[in-house]
Amino acid sequence: MNLKEFANRLELSQTTVSRALSGYPEVKQATRERVLKAALEYGYRPNTSALGLATGRVGAIGIVLKGGGEFGPHTSEFMGGLGGRLQQEEIDILVSTVDSPEAELATYRRLAASKRVDAIILHSPFLDDPRIALLNSLRLPFIVHGRTNSDGNFGWLDIDNFGAVRQSTSHLLDLGHRRIALLNGYRGRIFAEHRQDGYQTALSARGVTIDPDLCGHGEFTDEMGFP
Amino acid sequence: MNLKEFANRLELSQTTVSRALSGYPEVKQATRERVLKAALEYGYRPNTSALGLATGRVGAIGIVLKGGGEFGPHTSEFMGGLGGRLQQEEIDILVSTVDSPEAELATYRRLAASKRVDAIILHSPFLDDPRIALLNSLRLPFIVHGRTNSDGNFGWLDIDNFGAVRQSTSHLLDLGHRRIALLNGYRGRIFAEHRQDGYQTALSARGVTIDPDLCGHGEFTDEMGFP
């Protein structure tokens, strides 16, 4: 059912129905309630494409997943949390998978040109990340999950990698341990650098010399745990 | 850049440009090449919302993820494979997360009414799955990942759970083992039933009595491996 038909049934104009549904203030309370009730009853919902065309908002935020290793449990968990919140606003997550950095950039171009999403979540950033410059130039709103050294005025969110590892390392030192290994992510990832810093800071504070052999870098897999 | 502006630059009508881009046969070869080249150069792509409104196709297929346990590595892997194939057609995956079966049904209603996706991937079906009847009644095209006993004429894809477990059980029997445990999924899940059947078939074929204590049902987590 479309707006025209729905409005006809209510014997109201499309204008008034649209305004009632969108919460505009100039609709009479009684009218609004009648419309809201009928929408539930008939299951009417505005067509997303039409809405997107008229307003410029499509109600979806994009996330690009790399086919390979990035697609781990962290991504799942993050998407679960993100989706839970977005659900409240009836916003969905648009996932595009790619198999190379070039394909990822091409995907951002495609998403921007076709106006497929309202914003992007950029995750697992590099110290200096070309994706940020691209997104900026495309004027595609985005937020970064993780930290980076890239320039520009953009929002990001991250956990305190430095603090977490410094604190846990200190804790082990408190317990009397001295040979403490750090299983870290790939070098170049900023979170890995921060963890390394936290680790070194804690060790240095106690005068423990760092043994490079105890610092591993790589994928976060069970296998990587076995040197 | 929109079609109007793009067509103006080429000094062609929107009609011809649209047809050239969509691969309609009635466009002169030279014209088509000129359009295709310019599209790449200017980065023109049709607005998805407009395209969806005009054609009824939105270029996205939906998948609903339950916030809890379903969101494991299997889902990630499946989405990775799915996305890789869809990428070739520039189709994206629209993910909605829910936290209850009711919310999942409500989401299908929302996706259908707002015409947000072209089709749905239904995963982890139950023996008798109410989602299938709903999707049918909503006339939302879908395919089932996994098997079910539900009625109706619909497509599904699955691995041979019965054969896989029968064969691996037989293999262990061949090696001389007799106390073989089966760490299975939840009862009621059809894949779990099939695996159970495969297990029992293999054991019965050798006259080995089944010990219910060796059959675990639950989440596929490390913790579940410890009785």
Add this chain to the structure above:
DNA sequence: CTGAAAGCGCTTACAG
């Protein structure tokens, strides 16, 4: 082989 124009289903100034 090409183009003018209607139509897809909404929103939102503008008018009352």
Add this chain to the structure above:
DNA sequence: CTGAAAGCGCTTACAG
């Protein structure tokens, strides 16, 4: 407080 109508950016009969 309500409505008629233009406009969002495409596709596609229809006409030539």
